[in-house]
Amino acid sequence: MTQTLLESGAELPLLAIFTDFDGTLVDIAETPDAVHVSTELTDQINRATRDFDHAFAVITGREISDIDRFLSPLQLPIAGAHGSQRRRADGSMEMLDDALVSGAEDIVRAIEPLAMAHPELLIEPKTGAVALHYRQAPELADPCLRAMEEALHDHPEFALVKGKMVLEARPTGFDKGAALRAFMQEEPFAGRTPIFIGDDRTDEDAFRAAQELGGVGIKLGPGETAARLRIADVASVHALLRGLGDITHRDEPLLAETTAH
Numbered sequence: 307m308t309q310t311l312l313e314s315g316a317e318l319p320l321l322a323i324f325t326d327f328d329g330t331l332v333d334i335a336e337t338p339d340a341v342h343v344s345t346e347l348t349d350q351i352n353r354a355t356r357d358f359d360h361a362f363a364v365i366t367g368r369e370i371s372d373i374d375r376f377l378s379p380l381q382l383p384i385a386g387a388h389g390s391q392r393r394r395a396d397g398s399m400e401m402l403d404d405a406l407v408s409g410a411e412d413i414v415r416a417i418e419p420l421a422m423a424h425p426e427l428l429i430e431p432k433t434g435a436v437a438l439h440y441r442q443a444p445e446l447a448d449p450c451l452r453a454m455e456e457a458l459h460d461h462p463e464f465a466l467v468k469g470k471m472v473l474e475a476r477p478t479g480f481d482k483g484a485a486l487r488a489f490m491q492e493e494p495f496a497g498r499t500p501i502f503i504g505d506d507r508t509d510e511d512a513f514r515a516a517q518e519l520g521g522v523g524i525k526l527g528p529g530e531t532a533a534r535l536r537i538a539d540v541a542s543v544h545a546l547l548r549g550l551g552d553i554t555h556r557d558e559p560l561l562a563e564t565t566a567h
C-alpha cells in the first residue's frame with residue numbers, strides 16, 4: 307500500500323491508524339491470557355502514536371482494561387468489547403447503560419452450567435459483553451452456539467457474534483465500524499484518512515467504515531472480506547506500521563536530503 311500511495315504521485319495524506327488486537331497486533335494463542343506481547347511491540351506502538359500525532363487507536367473485542375494490561379504503560383484510545391466500551395484520545399470514557407452491564411451478567415449466569423459441565427470451555431465476562439471460548443474443545447462448538455442463542459433469547463438487546471473459536475454477545479448497535487466512526491469525529495482523528503487493520507469477521511464493519519470515510523481496510527489472512535487490501539501475517543502488520551511511520555514522521559525523514567555541491 308505504501309508503494310501505491312507513493313507511486314500515485316500524490317502527497318501521503320495524514321493517516322489515522324486503527325487496529326484490531328488479537329490475530330493482528332499479536333498472534334492467536336491457546337487462551338486469552340497466553341498471548342505474547344513483546345517489549346518491541348509496545349515500543350513500536352509508542353513510536354506509532356508519535357508518528358501519527360496520537361491518531362492511533364485499538365478497536366478490539368477485548369475489555370479496555372485487558373489491552374491496558376498487555377500494553378502497559380501505554381494508555382491508548384481504545385474501543386473495547388466490540389465498541390461497547392470506548393476511551394477517547396483525551397482519556398474520557400463513553401459510559402455504557404447499566405441495563406446492558408447487568409444484561410451481560412445475566413448472560414454469563416445462563417451459560418455457566420455448560421461451562422461448569424465442560425471445564426475446557428472458558429467464559430470471559432466483560433463489562434457489557436460476554437465471550438464463550440471453545441478453542442480447547444472445538445467439538446463443543448454446537449452446544450456452545452445453542453447455549454448462547456438460548457441466553458440471548460431473553461436479551462434481544464444483545465447480538466451474537468462469531469469469532470475465532472469464540473461466540474460473543476455484544477449490545478446491539480455497537481460494533482467496530484460504529485466505534486471507528488465515533489473516533490473519526492474527534493481529535494486527533496478528525497480530518498485524517500482512516501486505515502483499519504484486522505483479521506476476523508468482527509472486523510468487517512470497521513473495514514467498511516474506514517473505506518466509506520475515504521480510507522482503506524486491510525485484512526490479515528485469507529477469507530472473504532470487504533477490505534480492499536490484504537496483509538499476510540502479524541509480523542507484516544508490525545512492518546507496515548513501521549514503514550508508514552517512517553514515511554509519515556516529518557522530523558525524521560526516511561530519505562535524507564542531498565546537499566548540492
Ligand SMILES: O=P(O)(O)OC[C@H]1O[C@H](O[C@H]2O[C@H](CO)[C@@H](O)[C@H](O)[C@H]2O)[C@H](O)[C@@H](O)[C@@H]1O
Pocket residue numbers: 326327328329333334335336337338339340341365366367368369430437439441469470471472474506508
Ligand atoms: O477484536 P480482537 O482484538 O481480535 O479480539 C477478539 C477476541 O480476542 C480474544 O480471543 C481470541 O484470541 C485468544 C488469544 O489469542 C484466543 O485464545 C481465542 O480463541 C480468540 O477467540 C479475546 O479473548 C476476546 O475477548 C476477543 O473478543
